[in-house]
Amino acid sequence: MNGSEDEYQVTIVKYGTRSTVRSDVYLNYPLYHEDDAAIEMDYFFWVARSPQQTVVVDTGFSPRGGKTRNRTLLADIPELFRHFGVDPSASPTVVLTHAHYDHAGNLDLFPSSRVVMAEREFSFWSSRHARRVLFRHSVDDEGLAYLQTVRDEGRLELFSGSTVVAPGIEVIEVGGHTPGQCVVKVPTADGVALLASDAMHYYEEYERDMLFTSVASLVDMYEGFDRIHDMIEAGEVDHLVSGHDPSTLSRFTQASGEYGCLAATIGRLDA
Secondary structure, eight states, rough: SSSSSOBBBEEEEEEEEEEEHHHHHHHTGGGGGGOOOOEEEEEEEEEEEESOOEEOOOOOHHHHHHTTTOEEESSSSHHHHHHHHGGGGGGOEEEEEEOOTTTTTGGGTTTTTOOEEHHHHHHHSSSSGGHHHHTTSSSOHHHHHHHHHHTTTEEEESSSEEEEETTEEEEEEOOOSSSOOOOEEETTTEEEEEEEEEOOSSSSHHHHTTOOOOOOOOOOOHHHHHHHHHHHHHSOEEEEEEESSTTGGSSSEOOOOOTTTGGGEEEEOOO
């Protein structure tokens, strides 16, 4: 890659946080025979920018969605998007890794954008199982309703397996956490970044084979860990970006500007 349209700067933006305990985060935590303890959880969205285009990966939780769940919103999300180079009026492509409230909560900020998600994910949230308590607590009715509006307007692009949404950017369906959970591979000048989203909430989750408490398929989530491992071993991925780990920003280059403390970057944006 030589500064072409196939090379992006990835910005990891922390927009929210909460404090909880490990037994609330890891499924069947007593099986690990460890004492319970406090743990933090951060909330992110991601932006991939090149001189030619911008791709937004997930849109965070809405103020109402965060408030009803006692999540702390750290800054105004529309302002964060603007600060980190996202102009909704330019209709950037939006990738939804899955439909949970904290990943698809502000989709209406992008009223003219193409929205990409796994067909299995979209179909599930229209099914009878989506109404069951262990699934429904993770979504917002208004978010799902707006997603249907996006489809009715012809802006929803559904896929199975994998798809390329911009030159070099591949969205890969892995399932597990949700039926159509996806990860996103983005080439940068510093190597390929894998935005794992909730296929890997915490680095420890992946490194120690510990499943998150909210999971649609145990086998598929374990398979997702294996797939990430295989991509790293094969040299397909150079940087692994978690979905919620508070250590994430410290692993990469701190962003600049007013909200620099809430973001980190991989690669560079060449003018």
